[in-house]
Amino acid sequence: MRRLVILIFILGSFSVFxxxxxxxxxxxxxxxxxSEYSHAIELYEQVLAxxxxxxxxxxxxxxxxxxxxxxxxxxxxxxxxxxxxxxxENIIHNLNVARSRLIDKVEQRPLLFYETWWRNTYMxxxxxxxxxxxxxxxxxxxxxxxxxxxxxxxxxxxTAFYTGIFLLLLTGLSFIFAQKQYNxxxxxxxxxxxSPRVSAKSSxxxxxxxxxxxxxxxxxxxxxxxxxxxxIGLTDGNVxxxxxxxxxxx
Amino acid sequence: MQRIxxxxxxxxxxxxxxxxxxxxFTASAPANVSVGERFRITFQVNxxxxxxxxxDFDGLRVLSGPSQSSSTSMQVINGQxxxxxxxxxxxxxxxxxxxRFTIQPATARIDGTLQRxxxxxxxxxxxxTPPPSASPDQSAAQQDPQASAQDLFVxxxxxxxxxxxxxxxxxxxxxxxxxxxxxxxxxxxxxYRGFWSENLTQPGQPQTRTQVINGETxxxxxxxxxxLFAQRSGExxxxxxxxxxxxxxxxxxxxxxxxxxxxxxxxxGQRTIRQTVKSNILTLNVKPLPVQNRPVAFTGMxxxxxxxxxxxxxxxxxxxxxxxxxxxISGNGNLRMLEKPxxxxxxxxxxxxxxxxxxxRNTVSGIAGSRSFDYLMIPRTGGEFVxxxxxxxxxxxxxxxxxxxxxxxFVLKVEGDPSQPGTVxxxxxxxNIRLLxxxxxxIHSGPITLFNKGTVFYGSRLFQILVLAPFTLFLFFVIYWRxxxxxxxxxxxxxxxxxxxxxxxxxxxxxxxxxxxxxxEFYDEIFRALWGYLSDKLSIPVSILNKETVAGAFxxxxxxxELSESFINTLKDTEFxxxxxxxxxxxxAEIYNKALQTIVTIEKDLRSKKK
Numbered sequence: 001m002r003r004l005v006i007l008i009f010i011l012g013s014f015s016v017f018x019x020x021x022x023x024x025x026x027x028x029x030x031x032x033x034x035s036e037y038s039h040a041i042e043l044y045e046q047v048l049a050x051x052x053x054x055x056x057x058x059x060x061x062x063x064x065x066x067x068x069x070x071x072x073x074x075x076x077x078x079x080x081x082x083x084x085x086x087x088x089e090n091i092i093h094n095l096n097v098a099r100s101r102l103i104d105k106v107e108q109r110p111l112l113f114y115e116t117w118w119r120n121t122y123m124x125x126x127x128x129x130x131x132x133x134x135x136x137x138x139x140x141x142x143x144x145x146x147x148x149x150x151x152x153x154x155x156x157x158x159t160a161f162y163t164g165i166f167l168l169l170l171t172g173l174s175f176i177f178a179q180k181q182y183n184x185x186x187x188x189x190x191x192x193x194x195s196p197r198v199s200a201k202s203s204x205x206x207x208x209x210x211x212x213x214x215x216x217x218x219x220x221x222x223x224x225x226x227x228x229x230x231x232i233g234l235t236d237g238n239v240x241x242x243x244x245x246x247x248x249x250x
Numbered sequence: 251m252q253r254i255x256x257x258x259x260x261x262x263x264x265x266x267x268x269x270x271x272x273x274x275f276t277a278s279a280p281a282n283v284s285v286g287e288r289f290r291i292t293f294q295v296n297x298x299x300x301x302x303x304x305x306d307f308d309g310l311r312v313l314s315g316p317s318q319s320s321s322t323s324m325q326v327i328n329g330q331x332x333x334x335x336x337x338x339x340x341x342x343x344x345x346x347x348x349x350r351f352t353i354q355p356a357t358a359r360i361d362g363t364l365q366r367x368x369x370x371x372x373x374x375x376x377x378x379t380p381p382p383s384a385s386p387d388q389s390a391a392q393q394d395p396q397a398s399a400q401d402l403f404v405x406x407x408x409x410x411x412x413x414x415x416x417x418x419x420x421x422x423x424x425x426x427x428x429x430x431x432x433x434x435x436x437x438x439x440x441x442y443r444g445f446w447s448e449n450l451t452q453p454g455q456p457q458t459r460t461q462v463i464n465g466e467t468x469x470x471x472x473x474x475x476x477x478l479f480a481q482r483s484g485e486x487x488x489x490x491x492x493x494x495x496x497x498x499x500x501x502x503x504x505x506x507x508x509x510x511x512x513x514x515x516x517x518x519g520q521r522t523i524r525q526t527v528k529s530n531i532l533t534l535n536v537k538p539l540p541v542q543n544r545p546v547a548f549t550g551m552x553x554x555x556x557x558x559x560x561x562x563x564x565x566x567x568x569x570x571x572x573x574x575x576x577x578x579i580s581g582n583g584n585l586r587m588l589e590k591p592x593x594x595x596x597x598x599x600x601x602x603x604x605x606x607x608x609x610x611r612n613t614v615s616g617i618a619g620s621r622s623f624d625y626l627m628i629p630r631t632g633g634e635f636v637x638x639x640x641x642x643x644x645x646x647x648x649x650x651x652x653x654x655x656x657x658x659x660f661v662l663k664v665e666g667d668p669s670q671p672g673t674v675x676x677x678x679x680x681x682n683i684r685l686l687x688x689x690x691x692x693i694h695s696g697p698i699t700l701f702n703k704g705t706v707f708y709g710s711r712l713f714q715i716l717v718l719a720p721f722t723l724f725l726f727f728v729i730y731w732r733x734x735x736x737x738x739x740x741x742x743x744x745x746x747x748x749x750x751x752x753x754x755x756x757x758x759x760x761x762x763x764x765x766x767x768x769x770x771e772f773y774d775e776i777f778r779a780l781w782g783y784l785s786d787k788l789s790i791p792v793s794i795l796n797k798e799t800v801a802g803a804f805x806x807x808x809x810x811x812e813l814s815e816s817f818i819n820t821l822k823d824t825e826f827x828x829x830x831x832x833x834x835x836x837x838x839a840e841i842y843n844k845a846l847q848t849i850v851t852i853e854k855d856l857r858s859k860k861k
Contacts, residue, residue: 025698032693053703056694063693094690104330131708135716142724150731178708185706196272212327238328 021047025057032064040064055085059094066098072216074098076192079219079250083185086123103215122177127185130178137174141167191232191247193218198247200240204229211240220247273297273360277353277367283345284375288313291353293367294338299358304441307343309351310372314439315341345374400466401428404473404493404529412535415483416552417647418583418616420450423474423491423529428466430498436474437526440489444482446584450475450612477616479552479584483538490529497525539645545652549592551644553583558642560657569666573627577604577657579642580620585610588621591642596635599662600628632666742789749786750853753779757846764838772838773828776845780821783849787856797821809855820848 028043044061062077078095085091111119125133144167148160184190199210204226214220214234223239224231230247233239279291293304293316304316316339325332339356350373355366402425409420425434456471473493480486499521539552556579563574577591585608595601602625610619629635637660646653707713756779763772785792788803797818804814823844827837 021700022697025700029693029695033695047700051703052700054698054700056696056698057700060693060698063690066690090691090694097690103332126706127709128707131706131713135713135720138717139720142720146724146727146731149728150735182706182708213325213330213332215332236328 021050021052025060028064029060032060032067035067037064037067041068053080053084055081055088055091057081058084059088059091062091062094062098066094071098071101072192072194075102075217075219076194076248076250079190079192083250084126086126086181098217102217104218122180125177125181127178127181130174130181134171134174134178137167137171141171188249189222190250191220191222191230192250193220193242193246194248195246198242200232200238200242202240204231204241208241212238214242219250222247222249273365275356275358275360275365275367277356277370279343279353279370279372281371282373282375285345285348288342288344290340290342291370292338292340293356293358294336295358295360295365295367296334296336297360298335299337299360299365301359302339302356303358304339304341304356305354307341307353309347309349310353311344311346311438312441313342313344313437315339316441317341345372348374348376350374402426402431402495402497402525402527404491404527406488406490406529406532408488408532408534411532412537413480414537414552414645414647415480415539416550416584416645417479418553419478419480419534420616421476421478421488421532422472423476423493425471425473425493425495425527426461426463426468427471428468431495432498432522433496434473435494436491437494438492440491442476442478442488444486445478445480445488446587447479448477448584448586448612448617450477450614450616452614475614477612478534479587480534480536483536486534486536488532488534490531492526492528494524494526497523499523540650540652543652545641545643545654547592547641547654548643548645548652549589551583551588551642552647553581553644554646554648556581556583556642556644556646556653556655558640558655558657560640560660562637562660562662565660566663567629567665569629569632569664571628573629573662575625575627575637575660576622577625577640578620578622581644582616582618583644584617585619585621586617590623591640593625593640594638595627596637598629598631598633599635599637600630602626627662629662629664632664635662635664636660637662745786746789749783750849752786753783753849756782757842757849760842760845764835764842767835767838769828769834769838772842773824776824776841779849780817780824780845784817787852807856809852813852813855817848817852820844 024043024047028040028047031037031040031043041061041064044057044064047057048061058077058081062074062081065071065077066074075095075098078091078098081091082088082095122130141164144160144164148157148164151157151160193214193216196216198214200212200214201208202211214232218234220232220234222230223233225244228244229241230244231239231241232247273296275293275295277291277293280289283289291307293302298320302316318337318339320335320337322333322335325334345351350371353370353372355369357364357366359365405424405426407422407424409422410417413419425431451474456473458469458471461468461470474491478488558577558579560575560577562576564571565573567573579585579588579591590604590606593601604623604625607622607624608619610617610621627637639659640657642655642657643652644655645651756775760772760775760779763775781792781795784790784800784803785795788800788807790799790803800818801814804817820841824841827841830837
């Protein structure tokens with residue numbers, strides 16, 4: 001299904017290239033396989049600079065950063081990859097490995113079981129994936145509805161009715177999930193700390209007292225921003241102000 | 251539970267260590283100094299370096315250094331521990347001439363990689379204030395002869411001139427004098443290149459004694475004592491120290507008596523001068539450690555009187571309980587270089603890096619004391635764990651042989667089944683251990699299909715079209731089908747309403763045939779009336795009408811069983827009567843009445859249902 005979307009996108013974007021980014025990624029992959037990670041990083045970043053992206057591209061770039069021991073950058077790129085392809089097992093694995101090397105271990109607020117289910121379900125696919133699912137299920141739903149409306153046989157009508165209700169539910173959920181993922185994608189309120197050590201202040205000024213320390217690679221939520229300061233929140237509930245240049249939005 | 255918490259905290263610390271890759275290694279010194287001014291240059295690094303080497307201070311005089319200081323600070327924020335280490339090496343320098351001096355970066359090995367500090371540029375300007383040595387009495391003294399080398403000298407002696415590599419050599423610096431000295435300061439300490447050095451000087455005033463050399467009696471004061479450990483074999487030169495002294499020369503008067511105070515006030519009539527004296531140069535011939543008979547377990551410790559003891563806090567415990575193993579190594583030698591014992595622990599026993607505690611004293615006779623290693627051990631399963639003996643080997647230079655010491659073997663008895671892994675509380679720390687051993691997966695090496703940034707299918711124009719298209723299709727379909735059905739049902743309704751009328755009309759026609767006694771036409775008309783009525787009423791095409799479909803249709807219209815049966819019987823009778831022999835007129839009349847009756851009752855029944 002994803003291939004279909006990508007195909008559609010490619011048709012639209014093929015004419016834009018001035019440099020050939022496919023050759024660049026190929027060259028970068030070869031550099032990576034020769035363990036020339038810095039060179040690989042350079043090439044992957046060149047592709048990204050062309051305003052192109054792909055989950056695999058972010059994933060490879062993250063790997064190259066990880067091998068160069070730039071864990072913060074690696075986490076950032078894995079997070080970007082996972083936004084585009086939330087169910088890719090390799091990305092999840094490498095992100096977890098990279099996170100295990102971070103200094104900060106921010107406690108997650110424990111989720112209730114249904115919250116976990118809900119989250120796991122909508123993280124199965126990206127916004128585009130859920131969009132396609134929604135369109136396909138909608139089509140089936142309408143077909144079944146027509147069968148229900150015009151069938152004269154009692155059994156067929158009954159089956160169509162219940163299938164219809166089920167499909168309607170699925171369509172609704174798909175739309176909700178798609179919207180949720182889309183919001184995540186467009187909100188730009190998640191960021192990764194890039195500086196090795198940042199102390200979060202109680203208010204947006206250098207003189208205000210330090211509240212807590214965050215280290216490179218930690219994921220934070222941006223709650224507010226004033227000038228060069230942003231208010232960040234951690235998953236454990238801590239909130240503080242840090243300088244904008246110390247983090248990068250996913 | 252608390253213990254587990256402690257352990258995870260310790261583990262956290264060690265991971266924090268491993269990832270601390272933001273090493274800062276800085277050199278700092280004043281930018282502007284003047285000739286003769288003393289200043290300090292500090293190299294600071296925020297990690298524990300293993301191999302620090304300072305640059306050459308070309309054009310600057312090193313008065314003392316390096317003096318090493320380290321500090322460790324630990325912060326616990328939200329249950330997370332961060333540790334910062336700061337180690338600094340300070341040199342006291344003196345600018346000797348004007349100019350611009352660039353001090354090259356110092357190097358140090360940190361976590362196995364060679365790190366360099368920044369370089370520092372120092373502008374040395376003309377002396378603004380006279381240097382301290384140019385005091386008035388000094389200028390007067392310069393015209394006078396200084397105390398001769400026979401009267402005053404600094405002697406450096408070594409405890410041995412041909413030590414083994416790593417053996418402790420004690421260097422003693424003494425002032426030998428036949429003139430009075432009221433004050434002294436050590437101007438320049440050697441850098442002891444090729445040695446690990448430890449200062450053994452006790453604070454306080456030096457003790458004096460007398461010594462007769464070549465028939466002359468000298469007062470001797472020990473001013474400094476250093477323990478050196480040669481880091482390589484071969485000839486190594488120990489550079490001299492420079493001592494600046496305030497000397498009381500007897501002047502024209504006769505020499506002071508032997509019993510005058512060594513550091514006493516200068517008696518009247520004496521001249522006071524300032525004089526710098528260098529010590530003699532020592533050359534040590536360092537012997538390599540014998541290769542022959544060297545045990546495998548030897549790790550480089552050289553000294554005398556070493557002993558190793560080990561004790562364990564508990565030998566019987568439950569799974570996931572902790573036991574502490576303390577290994578203490580004591581003796582005379584460079585204990586600060588002692589590395590942690592290489593134990594061969596059983597695999598199911600979780601052992602953390604040892605906690606090192608020192609009890610090392612710098613005494614006049616050298617460095618002695620003990621270093622203890624505390625191992626925290628946690629068995630994860632039941633069973634017996636054998637902690638093998640630790641073999642400590644050192645070289646005794648006095649006896650010129652390698653000596654081996656062993657700890658006893660310990661057996662940990664843990665309750666429970668050896669095959670059953672105990673439940674591990676605090677799974678967070680468990681997961682950390684597992685993940686630290688893993689690596690990332692390989693890159694996606696196949697072709698990558700790229701698309702423009704920010705393009706999302708959801709919400710795009712295509713998506714909107716794909717959502718709206720089925721709805722439109724659906725709507726069109728519904729409208730079309732509705733119309734079609736309406737048309738059909740209208741026709742049916744019409745036929746339904748007219749069914750009885752048509753049947754009556756046909757029956758009437760049949761009646762005329764009955765009166766005329768036209769048998770065939772009569773039966774045809776009766777049939778047409780009955781079948782036609784059914785077809786119109788039940789909306790079944792005549793082509794598929796038979797007794798079975800009629801029965802089914804009646805059933806679905808909920809016509810009572812006996813009615814549907816009587817209708818079918820009428821049909822049967824009509825069929826039968828046509829070909830049956832006997833009185834034809836009576837039968838025809840009977841059939842006519844039956845048909846009429848049936849249609850009327852069925853019509854009544856269906857009508858009553860409609861209401």
